[in-house]
Amino acid sequence: MTKAQSQRSANAAEAAFRAAVSAEFPEGAAVWDDAVSRRNFLRLMGASLALAGLAGCGRSAPPAEIVPAVKDSSETQAGRPTYFSSTMPFNGYGRGVLVVSREGRPVKIEGNPDHPASLGATDVFMQASLLDLYDPDRSKSATEAGVSRPLSNLNTEISARLSRLPDGNGLRLLTRNVTSPTVTAQLKQILRRFPRAKWHVHDPVADAAPALAEPVDAVYDLTGASVIVSLDSDFLFAEPGSLRFARQFSDARRVRRDKAQMNRLYVAESTMTMTGSAADHRIPMDPFGIVELVWALASEVGVALHDITSDSPLAAPPTSSEPARRWATLIAEDLRRAGSGNSILMPGLWQPPSVHELAHAINCKLGNVGRTVYFIDPVAAQGAASFAELVADLRAGAVDTLLILDGNPAYDAPADSGFAHALTEMTNKTSGGNYASLTLHLGTHSNETAFACRWHVPMAHWLESWGDARAFDGTASLTQPLIAPLYDGVTIAEFLDGVLGHPPRGGFAILRDYWKQQVTGDFDAWWLKTLQDGVVADSASKPRAMPELKLLPPTSAAPASGHIAIFRPDPTIWTGEFANNPWLQELPKPFTKLTWDNAIGIGIGLARSLGANGEMLKDGDGIRITIDGRTLEGPAILLPGQAENTVLLSLGYGRDQGGSLLIENGKPRGYNANILRSTAHRGSAAISVIEGTGKKTTLATAQNHHAMAIEPGVPGIEPFLKPDVVAKLGMSVDALSLSNRKLIRTVTLQQFQADSRFMDKLAPDEKPPLLSLFRELPRAAELQWGMVIDTTTCIGCNACVIACQAENNIPVVGKSEVINQREMHWIRIDDYFDGPVENPSVYHQPVPCMHCEDAPCEIVCPVGATTHSPEGLNEMTYNRCVGTRFCSNNCPYKVRRFNFLLYSDYQKDSRSLQYNPDVSVRNRGVMEKCTYCVQRIDRTRVQMQRDVVQLRELAAAANTDAERQQLTKLAEQRGKQVVDGLETACQQSCPTRAIIFGNIADPQAEVSKAKAEPANYTLLRNLTTKPRTSYLARVTNPNPAWSGPNPGEGHSA
């Protein structure tokens, strides 16, 4: 071999090696290949000094503070969870959380009881956000035009551009809703430093907030409100303060023998929401109907309109339609009866400014302001230029550098804004062979906006970040990282710090520097306490004066005919930011139980009129909707309680960039409703044409919800039972009625107060407890676990379902397996509908394992894999299970879940890092089900024993007899308090505390007291399975003056 040959082969080998490296480590390879970065290293170092911060981003914590653990600290013992308080930003607003860390990994999220927006509860987004941290589809390196590049290239370019634009003319920042004090300060600093730069905000939800005459946020306190009127406000689920509202609402609604009082809730809304399902009176109305209702209400209450707006003459209140007037009279009377300051009107986020202003005028008139309603200065940072202005400038070519910090405006901006198109044009514009401008996207995923930008920089997940945020009431709290950034992600604060030209110092220093300036006194002590508490003490906004209301006439009159599209964030994947989250994709949506898809929600009337050949439109039948020449197609789904002539379009689907779960069969999953939205009408829009397409799709619903209608008779509602066929056979359909099954029981408050034996009337044919043929065995242990679920306060928010999934390593099975009826959730929420399908009452019934004392599953298992514990748990021994499924067949509640295939991911997916190490991951062919979180019970027990041992040791080492006696006594006491702090995952997450768990052998335990309530009942008692999980009947509080059909009056189903 000649020297030249060997050189060539060496070159070839090196090239091959580089190719391999490039394939393996894209980012590293780019550095190696890039001659510029080597040759001009020093020069670039100088040039990018102003942006040096960017290069250092991601290596956040200062090395000086990291000390290797020589010995286990008491906080991080292997096998024991450690809790860190932090803050999850959601729609910009902070929600306090406690993150459970195991062996250095965050594995579970709980609510922070000290945080005003959580009170210890969580919602589905807080729970599931954890899984996004481990999402394998997160962006892993900075890219330029889709190719991995070192950040130094970016630094060079930004610094070059900024030096060309000294006053920042052409520099634009686009953020989502910002409440973070640190970021707000940084933005202000940037605007000071670059006076002609502009900062814009686009947020798919917060943008919908009505622009009142004065920027102001309304904060509600439901504690003292005995009458609550929601004007299309889903305040129990979809507002930044929902968890708090839900707690306050349920606290005032929980009925017990000794507290037979509850509030009354009226909800006027266009589509069924969780708030609507909790209502005593739900009024389905299209958006115009709601406007009419609030005007009628204003005149009923006697709001002196001219008093408020003396400067402009007000048009006479529009004439309201008959139902609006009738309801207004009824509600107004109830409001008056409640007394001054004891009621509340809550206008919905998606309602026009006129509704908000009128609602607050009524609140003011009723004396609620200052008692149940407060006004505070806006929590979100103010001073941003409008999004429309940005688009106009993009089109005009006035933008040189556009930095999009988080969010996905290319996907979720209303279609008529033309943002995505303008952004792509700007990105691709070249001059002299170079890119003419810079577009950059910072985000956790390479989404549609990243795709439309030239640069994409990975953003750190909030669980990897130092940061802060303010809650809906202004309370500030800190975000602390639980893990070093997995993919060198950068936070917004770190990025802005770089833009400001600071040397790299990481998010920790940025955050501390900001707060150091805010705090007087001992900063380190403040810092430690704030980090521990998760809340900045006394930082809630102070109430301000009632804003001046410029009562606007209704935005538009109702169209004479035609249909209205209602746009709402999806109750599982929200506006699309959780679209790559398998837990949320598979979470059955409330009311429809649809998974892995969005569908066009229609009412029964529309289903009848759209069907061809006299047939009603069924679930999965295609619909085409045209608004202003823009067309969308999707499958229909029947929504009970949908307002007449309205159509529900849910946001968040139809995405095509940013994750493998977004794509189904090569196409975006679901439809993209944003293409029908316009800037002027974000919440609703008049439909030009709506028609059936004749296409059919199979929807993956986790429940055949049409079989859940309690009374049959609506064509198509009971497709399995074919009542017409049965009728032809000469039988009546009464036995088909599910109401005979008494699964749901409901009474009105009056009945509850009048007769303590009301349950006997609800289920008269239920047998008394049968005498057993066998000798009843005494309970084998002092602790006997049991659960009560209060259906009065359950709002069906699904938090328990996801919390259980996160706690118990429950696998996701995918759309086709949901269609095969094999979903795995250990707790499900059964929704029952009662009354007319146009406006039914909805009952939510969470169903975990009943832990029957005489469990039918146990006696049929051939190998004894499911057995009874002395403490009354029905246990599964996975290693013993051979998978006959006999137990599931014999379970009347069907709460058992079977691994038909290998659903659990053992190693392929980085999501498996989330697994709770205390819970076995189940193999294929094994039955599983709710365990009452046995791992939590055992952990509590172990902790108790540990404490007892410690106390005894202390006693043994005590110096005096008195001390010894005291410590021994303490040890004894501690030994009896096993259940202290014990909560199941579902119970802990529940915003309304509807789930009560504990030791039923202790008559003082909350669970025992609940079981002693007259409203307590068990499912299918006649089967004598003796369930340990029982339910409290749903108590409703309808207005006695209402003459119409009272949903849920004194019956059971």
Place this chain on the structure above:
Amino acid sequence: MTSSPSMPAGVLGPGITPEKILDKVAGLVLHRPMNLLWLAALAMAAGGGAVLTLSIGYLFYEGTGVWGINQPVGWGFAISNYVFWVAIAMGGTFISSGLLLARQHWRTSINRFAETMTLLAALNAGLYPALHLGSPWVFYYLFPYPNSMALWPQFRSPLIWDVVAIGLYLSVSVSLWYVGLIPDFAMLRDRATDRRRKLIFGFFALGWRGSSRHWKRYQVTYLLLAGLTVPVVFSVHSVTAADFATTLLPWWHETILPPYFIAGAIFSGVAMAVLLAIPMRAVYGLHDYITEAHLNAAGKLILTGGLIVTYTYIAEVWASWYGGDLYEWFQTRSYFAGPYAWCWWVAVVCNGIVPQLLWFPRVRRNSLLMWLICSDILIGMWTERFMILVPVLQKGHLPSVWGFYVPTWIDWSTFIGTIGFFAFGFLLFLRYLPMLSSSELMELSHVTDAGRHLPTEFSPDHAG
């Protein structure tokens, strides 16, 4: 003995002598040339067996999720086909042992192949419970074997009774079948001309010399085994019924199920035997051995079974109405008009109405009609097992977990595969083993041939 009431005239054709019997039975095994039709049939059956093997391989590789089972319907084809095959097995044993004990001598011509049918069907049936396990690699947890975990199976579970019943049933059936074959093996050994067959048949003949002592022991053993088999037959299907009856699901939680299942098993098992016997006697010229008298007697048995099954249908519907249980009555209506209502109506027509034709002696003695009716019954009884299983699981107590079961193509291929396996085994039996029991037929021919009696101790009526 000649006037034995259990001996209908014409059980054997006229002029059948022991020599003729021996020539016929031995000739079918030793001197029959290889037949292309048989080869083609065997190839088809082997193809079915291969389908079964592939289906099982795929099932074990992927998991039970390849079947159509789902959350409410934990058992689908696997268990309904298990019941179907067990029932057929049971019918075969009923012919060989039950009728033996009842001194129905006409069973002699058909008992050998009925026992073979039993064996093959029981093998198929035994396969399904193993296949239906989610974790088949630990199937042995179902057996009471000593182990270091000191764990026993859970004896309260009917599935354990099932394991015991099927295991016992298979072993007793094999014993009965093999013991019955020993004199025939010896006969074949003596008649074989080539060394290879002499060795093979000789091996299986276990040194049978036909001595009186041999015959005596043989008769006692055979009768004892038959006596053992009969209760096992009834227990195995009662236990199968217990899989359902011990649950608390509407239409399963019923005491009528064991007798109902046993009647159904005799019904479908005898129908299967007739279904096989009619083509067999046509192809192999066995009209003198399997006569109209056999068809007639089998027809009466089938009719009896069918009437009991029909009674059960009526009784269950009546009880579910009279009992007033909401869920029972709901299930009844589901049967009448639910999504799988066709199963109910197919079962009623095939098992309840069509068999009424068997009241007519002319129908019972017509081989074509009998064959058609038996096919109808097998279809009906297969559907009935599906009907018992699936609709009940589909719609349990809570409507929120109602579901729907549709078998997948793997479900179907597994079932078709078991038919292939059954046919494969049966075809091999027809070619390589005596399909009639020569010793018992000879005995029978003595009985029918006036004046020539066997010594009483040879007669099954008296032995033991």
